[in-house]
Amino acid sequence: MDWLSILEIFLPIALVLSTALTVFIITLPEQYSNFKPRVILDSDFTDVDHKDSHRSGHAYFQRHKDADGTLRCTTSVQIVVLGDIGRSPRMQYHALSIAGHGGKVSLVGYFDSDVHPDIKASRFIDVVAIARFPSALQTDNKILFLLLAPLKVLHQILSLYVALSYKTPASKWMLVQNPPSIPTLAVAQVICFFRKTKLVVDWHNFGYSILALRLGSTHPLVRLSHWYEGVFGSNATAHFAVSNAMCKVLLSKWNIRALPLHDRPPMHFRPLSALQRTYFLHMLPETSPYASDILARKTRLLVSSTSWTADEDFSLLLGALVTYAELSLTQPFPKILLVITGKGPQKAHYLSRITHLNETDQLPSITILTAWLTPSDYASLLGSADLGISLHTSSSGVDLPMKVVDMFGAGLPVAGWSKFEAWGELVREGENGRGFGSEKGLVKVLVELFGKGGEVELAKLKEGAIREGEKRWEGEWMPVAGKLFGLT
Numbered sequence: 001m002d003w004l005s006i007l008e009i010f011l012p013i014a015l016v017l018s019t020a021l022t023v024f025i026i027t028l029p030e031q032y033s034n035f036k037p038r039v040i041l042d043s044d045f046t047d048v049d050h051k052d053s054h055r056s057g058h059a060y061f062q063r064h065k066d067a068d069g070t071l072r073c074t075t076s077v078q079i080v081v082l083g084d085i086g087r088s089p090r091m092q093y094h095a096l097s098i099a100g101h102g103g104k105v106s107l108v109g110y111f112d113s114d115v116h117p118d119i120k121a122s123r124f125i126d127v128v129a130i131a132r133f134p135s136a137l138q139t140d141n142k143i144l145f146l147l148l149a150p151l152k153v154l155h156q157i158l159s160l161y162v163a164l165s166y167k168t169p170a171s172k173w174m175l176v177q178n179p180p181s182i183p184t185l186a187v188a189q190v191i192c193f194f195r196k197t198k199l200v201v202d203w204h205n206f207g208y209s210i211l212a213l214r215l216g217s218t219h220p221l222v223r224l225s226h227w228y229e230g231v232f233g234s235n236a237t238a239h240f241a242v243s244n245a246m247c248k249v250l251l252s253k254w255n256i257r258a259l260p261l262h263d264r265p266p267m268h269f270r271p272l273s274a275l276q277r278t279y280f281l282h283m284l285p286e287t288s289p290y291a292s293d294i295l296a297r298k299t300r301l302l303v304s305s306t307s308w309t310a311d312e313d314f315s316l317l318l319g320a321l322v323t324y325a326e327l328s329l330t331q332p333f334p335k336i337l338l339v340i341t342g343k344g345p346q347k348a349h350y351l352s353r354i355t356h357l358n359e360t361d362q363l364p365s366i367t368i369l370t371a372w373l374t375p376s377d378y379a380s381l382l383g384s385a386d387l388g389i390s391l392h393t394s395s396s397g398v399d400l401p402m403k404v405v406d407m408f409g410a411g412l413p414v415a416g417w418s419k420f421e422a423w424g425e426l427v428r429e430g431e432n433g434r435g436f437g438s439e440k441g442l443v444k445v446l447v448e449l450f451g452k453g454g455e456v457e458l459a460k461l462k463e464g465a466i467r468e469g470e471k472r473w474e475g476e477w478m479p480v481a482g483k484l485f486g487l488t
């Protein structure tokens with residue numbers, strides 16, 4: 001190949017790249033300036049907001065506005081999750097806490113499920129949607145997934161860039177949920193650099209360990225993802241992590257010094273009084289036909305909440321219930337109503353397995369229902385149940401199941417998969433929950449707690465769960481995140 005042919009190939013490429021760079025530079029978004037903080041005016045509040053003054057933030061505005069009637073928010077935060085905001089409770093709690101202390105929030109993510117009603121009510125929080133990758137191009141097929149993944153990432157880069165640069169004003173801080181890491185961390189780094197925004201990474205888990213569940217831990221893409229997460233995750237102003245064990249791993253893997261910020265339940269999760277429980281069980285369509293039996297302890301109410309992802313093996317729970325049903329034929333065990341709440345990719349697969357078990361009469365004394373509830377009904381269901389089940393296996397070993405935190409907030413003891421490093425940071429064996437590491441182990445827990453004499457242990461675990469639930473999100477959040485963001 002001669003020089004002329006090489007030039008013929010590379011000149012158009014160089015032209016396209018330089019044009020793209022020029023367009024990128026001349027369309028760069030506005031930068032953050034301390035001299036131009038975000039402001040809130042009285043005209044931002046409607047009549048409804050005036051009536052709901054605590055939730056809308058009008059009460060805060062009245063207390064803190066300047067003499068000219070303007071509230072200058074010296075803390076402003078873009079909160080970013082490349083996922084469904086309504087199913088990202090921790091990022092919603094961050095938003096509510098920042099807003100509750102007078103910070104202005106742009107909450108950026110997908111807008112599939114309803115967000116928490118307090119977020120909708122707050123004039124300190126703007127919810128900004130990221131454009132979705134067309135659902136027709138989503139697939140579970142391994143080969144198609146590898147082919148479509150680059151296209152999806154390209155779409156995500158553009159839609160994230162547009163949402164963070166143009167749909168939201170420049171903020172002092174950007175708080176990014178990780179995972180998903182690709183392309184979130186890289187896009188966030190670029191935008192923070194150009195907008196003079198300080199980046200904070202909130203580590204819920206690792207993107208590479210979740211990818212490894214699908215592709216295997218030695219796959220080149222998993223290695224690339226590990227490298228990427230270290231490179232783009234480390235160069236931030238600050239980091240939060242959901243467990244002490246995760247902080248240690250971040251330090252040893254990538255020299256990242258993260259502040260531990262454990263999940264804790266917000267105030268809408270709380271134990272119910274006997275009267276509230278009776279009312280709720282009769283009111284909720286899923287439980288009302290069984291309410292009298294649940295109250296008489298003839299039926300036990302089990303609840304598991306999930307995003308129906310690959311890190312939760314529901315066949316283990318189904319297998320344990322089949323064995324429990326068999327044992328019930330010869331022993332006087334109570335019936336079970338299991339309600340599984342949540343939305344996610346593997347739901348259809350498990351629903352067909354449940355149908356098969358019912359059709360083959362393998363669950364005679366057991367009823368299994370699935371549901372997606374409003375945040376307040378979800379909290380009340382946990383408060384009304386006898387035992388919570390967590391099947392979270394933890395892809396990294398150091399992330400913790402948020403559902404268990406919800407359960408403790410509602411005073412619900414937990415039986416959960418315990419064979420991972422961080423489990424003990426959340427659940428204390430025999431005090432507020434029971435761990436299991438196999439189907440047999442779960443059967444043993446169910447038989448012990450629901451069988452003869454199990455009452456006493458269940459009551460003790462409930463007391464432990466109530467005690468654990470007394471540690472609340474706001475108390476955990478303020479000295480760590482509130483302090484970092486300069487909120488008082």
Ligand SMILES: Nc1nc2c(ncn2[C@@H]2O[C@H](COP(=O)(O)OP(=O)(O)O[C@H]3O[C@H](CO)[C@@H](O)[C@H](O)[C@@H]3O)[C@@H](O)[C@H]2O)c(=O)[nH]1
Pocket residue numbers: 087089090204205242263305306307308341342343371372373374375378392399400401402403404406
């Ligand atoms: N409103 C509502 N929310 C529900 C329902 N069912 C489940 N949820 C929400 O879905 C969450 C459970 O989703 P998972 O995806 O199973 O979460 P997890 O494994 O328990 O924990 C996740 O978050 C942690 C960080 O906060 C991560 O560390 C962990 O890896 C995981 O991503 C619950 O905490 C709850 O907020 C419902 O019916 N209604």
